[in-house]
Amino acid sequence: METRELRYFVAVAEELHFGRAAERLGIAQPPLSRAIQQLERRLGAALLDRTSRTVTLTEAGSVLLAEGRAALDAVEAAERRTRRAALASAGRPGLVLVTKASASRELLAELLDAYAAEPGAVPVDVILCGPAEQERFLREGRADVALLHRPFDSTAGFHTEELGTEGQVVVLPAGHPLTVRTHVHMADITGLPGLPLPRWPCADGTYQPGPGPQVRDHAQLLQLVALGRACAVSPESCRAQLHSDLAAVPVLDAPKVTTVIAWPPHSRSRAVADLVRTATRLR
Amino acid sequence: METRELRYFVAVAEELHFGRAAERLGIAQPPLSRAIQQLERRLGAALLDRTSRTVTLTEAGSVLLAEGRAALDAVEAAERRTRRAALASAGRPGLVLVTKASASRELLAELLDAYAAEPGAVPVDVILCGPAEQERFLREGRADVALLHRPFDSTAGFHTEELGTEGQVVVLPAGHPLTVRTHVHMADITGLPGLPLPRWPCADGTYQPGPGPQVRDHAQLLQLVALGRACAVSPESCRAQLHSDLAAVPVLDAPKVTTVIAWPPHSRSRAVADLVRTATRLR
DNA sequence: GGCAGCGATACCATCCGGGTATCGATCCGG
DNA sequence: CCGGATCGATACCCGGATGGTATCGCTGCC
Numbered sequence: 097m098e099t100r101e102l103r104y105f106v107a108v109a110e111e112l113h114f115g116r117a118a119e120r121l122g123i124a125q126p127p128l129s130r131a132i133q134q135l136e137r138r139l140g141a142a143l144l145d146r147t148s149r150t151v152t153l154t155e156a157g158s159v160l161l162a163e164g165r166a167a168l169d170a171v172e173a174a175e176r177r178t179r180r181a182a183l184a185s186a187g188r189p190g191l192v193l194v195t196k197a198s199a200s201r202e203l204l205a206e207l208l209d210a211y212a213a214e215p216g217a218v219p220v221d222v223i224l225c226g227p228a229e230q231e232r233f234l235r236e237g238r239a240d241v242a243l244l245h246r247p248f249d250s251t252a253g254f255h256t257e258e259l260g261t262e263g264q265v266v267v268l269p270a271g272h273p274l275t276v277r278t279h280v281h282m283a284d285i286t287g288l289p290g291l292p293l294p295r296w297p298c299a300d301g302t303y304q305p306g307p308g309p310q311v312r313d314h315a316q317l318l319q320l321v322a323l324g325r326a327c328a329v330s331p332e333s334c335r336a337q338l339h340s341d342l343a344a345v346p347v348l349d350a351p352k353v354t355t356v357i358a359w360p361p362h363s364r365s366r367a368v369a370d371l372v373r374t375a376t377r378l379r
Numbered sequence: 380m381e382t383r384e385l386r387y388f389v390a391v392a393e394e395l396h397f398g399r400a401a402e403r404l405g406i407a408q409p410p411l412s413r414a415i416q417q418l419e420r421r422l423g424a425a426l427l428d429r430t431s432r433t434v435t436l437t438e439a440g441s442v443l444l445a446e447g448r449a450a451l452d453a454v455e456a457a458e459r460r461t462r463r464a465a466l467a468s469a470g471r472p473g474l475v476l477v478t479k480a481s482a483s484r485e486l487l488a489e490l491l492d493a494y495a496a497e498p499g500a501v502p503v504d505v506i507l508c509g510p511a512e513q514e515r516f517l518r519e520g521r522a523d524v525a526l527l528h529r530p531f532d533s534t535a536g537f538h539t540e541e542l543g544t545e546g547q548v549v550v551l552p553a554g555h556p557l558t559v560r561t562h563v564h565m566a567d568i569t570g571l572p573g574l575p576l577p578r579w580p581c582a583d584g585t586y587q588p589g590p591g592p593q594v595r596d597h598a599q600l601l602q603l604v605a606l607g608r609a610c611a612v613s614p615e616s617c618r619a620q621l622h623s624d625l626a627a628v629p630v631l632d633a634p635k636v637t638t639v640i641a642w643p644p645h646s647r648s649r650a651v652a653d654l655v656r657t658a659t660r661l662r
Numbered sequence: 663g664g665c666a667g668c669g670a671t672a673c674c675a676t677c678c679g680g681g682t683a684t685c686g687a688t689c690c691g692g
Numbered sequence: 693c694c695g696g697a698t699c700g701a702t703a704c705c706c707g708g709a710t711g712g713t714a715t716c717g718c719t720g721c722c
Contacts, residue, residue, distance in 0.1 A: 097458050127680050141465030156465035162645040163457035170453040174446035182424030182439035252644040253536045361535040362445040
């Protein structure tokens with residue numbers, strides 16, 4: 097199977113419309129139809145049910161959509177990492193670390209300082225991204241290492257080392273009655289009148305239907321809390337970033353959050369290995 | 380990047396010889412040279428240093444070799460899983476489970492029985508393979524789930540659930556002086572006169588240089604132990620498979636072995652999910 | 663210094679991927 | 693119930709990419 101065929105199929109499977117898919121791919125519709133037919137012949141499997149009016153995925157088709165996306169990611173990552181390796185050996189070596197914009201600020205600073213002090217350290221570029229985007233950066237070869245937070249981020253497909261575990265706190269507007277408590281439980285804060293828990297985007301950028309405001313990042317969330325429109329359950333370490341108009345109370349039975357450093361398997365880079373070693377030593 | 384180009388590059392990178400690589404690929408040498416040049420131009424990176432006498436990998440080249448193999452595996456897996464999905468929906472659904480030939484026999488029997496009793500269970504084919512081959516089967520889409528044994532097998536790139544942990548024993552010829560002991564330590568058994576620990580093949584099928592006999596699987600190993608040519612450190616559960624000419628003694632400070640059930644991310648199969656759920660319940 | 667081995671280049675044939683025009687089926691509005 | 697609109701499939705043609713053969717140029721070695 098050629099990546100071109102996979103790209104074509106993924107486009108059609110996502111659009112469920114040959115015309116739009118062809119447009120997206122920048123080719124005409126007939127060659128696209130032919131390419132898909134040929135792919136189906138070679139696989140010996142129907143991928144799409146076409147009724148000349150609608151296109152739907154077959155069982156095999158949805159498998160190929162999921163697997164094909166992963167395979168295309170892997171090819172793209174191979175390409176990007178090769179380019180980066182070439183740049184690196186041409187004199188501009190450097191690591192790219194990606195982490196959520198909101199989390200582990202202290203840990204990250206500590207890590208970067210400690211690594212920079214190592215012999216043979218290379219410059220580290222830091223990318224700050226929205227929640228759940230780190231995985232994509234790492235998978236697509238845009239970054240060399242990531243700081244992830246279990247259980248929020250999935251670590252499937254990566255090598256990881258645990259860096260630390262922390263409890264969670266509920267962030268409330270200053271002056272809220274609950275802020276006098278030394279601790280609360282989840283039951284105390286679900287369904288607080290006027291302070292719903294927010295909804296985060298799924299991996300595809302859409303939101304589950306339901307109550308609660310939609311938020312894109314942590315800053316936005318804290319804004320909402322300060323405005324008295326939501327409350328938030330966050331890792332303890334976010335306390336360092338809270339203004340005086342916000343208060344935090346430990347939630348005893350919230351799941352513990354584990355910060356891990358993650359990197360792609362097949363990484364043969366000494367710099368990544370050094371950074372990981374530094375990170376585990378800090379722990 | 381097309382998979383054809385990747386396959387070509389991987390062949391050359393593995394052979395480090397254009398002529399042999401071309402032969403392996405079933406094409407002539409000139410088109411291969413051209414394809415690699417074109418790939419290098421498009422990536423903007425030298426992948427190979429050619430001195431008209433020898434071919435060596437550049438830094439970027441070895442990155443692309445590692446990443447490219449992974450990407451090709453992913454493409455191949457996508458293809459195979461799609462074919463399997465098509466077969467499954469055409470009336471022959473079934474799971475393929477792969478595990479080491481030597482390990483977890485009881486656990487496996489228990490799991491298969493329990494799963495077969497579930498409503499909606501599908502037939503499970505079991506593949507028994509040599510050590511460290513399970514990962515390949517899973518990655519290449521030849522199997523849907525695997526039983527792996529940490530720390531021997533790497534679980535990188537898969538979703539996993541732990542099924543159980545056990546200690547290790549040293550397997551000795553019956554009558555060996557140490558067999559009267561109730562337990563031993565690693566120090567007691569390294570360098571036993573005439574009973575070296577064996578060497579296992581690496582992922583690429585070659586053996587590290589060093590002392591100790593080369594073994595390919597567990598049966599072969601036990602044979603060697605029975606012949607008084609080696610001793611072996613194995614998970615406790617192997618005791619059930621020992622003949623009377625072999626004896627086992629617990630090794631207190633050997634690393635604990637964890638059996639895990641692993642499956643590829645992107646698996647959308649209900650059967651896999653059911654099997655995993657059954658497995659975790661047994662635990 | 664001549665020869666053997668190896669990768670690169672030159673040049674040619676072929677096939678495949680892409681484009682345009684058009685068909686056939688289905689849905690929908692009148 | 694008919695006609696137009698929409699959409700995927702088919703027919704046919706073209707150009708470029710891919711593969712083959714012949715040969716060159718370099719390098720190491722007897």
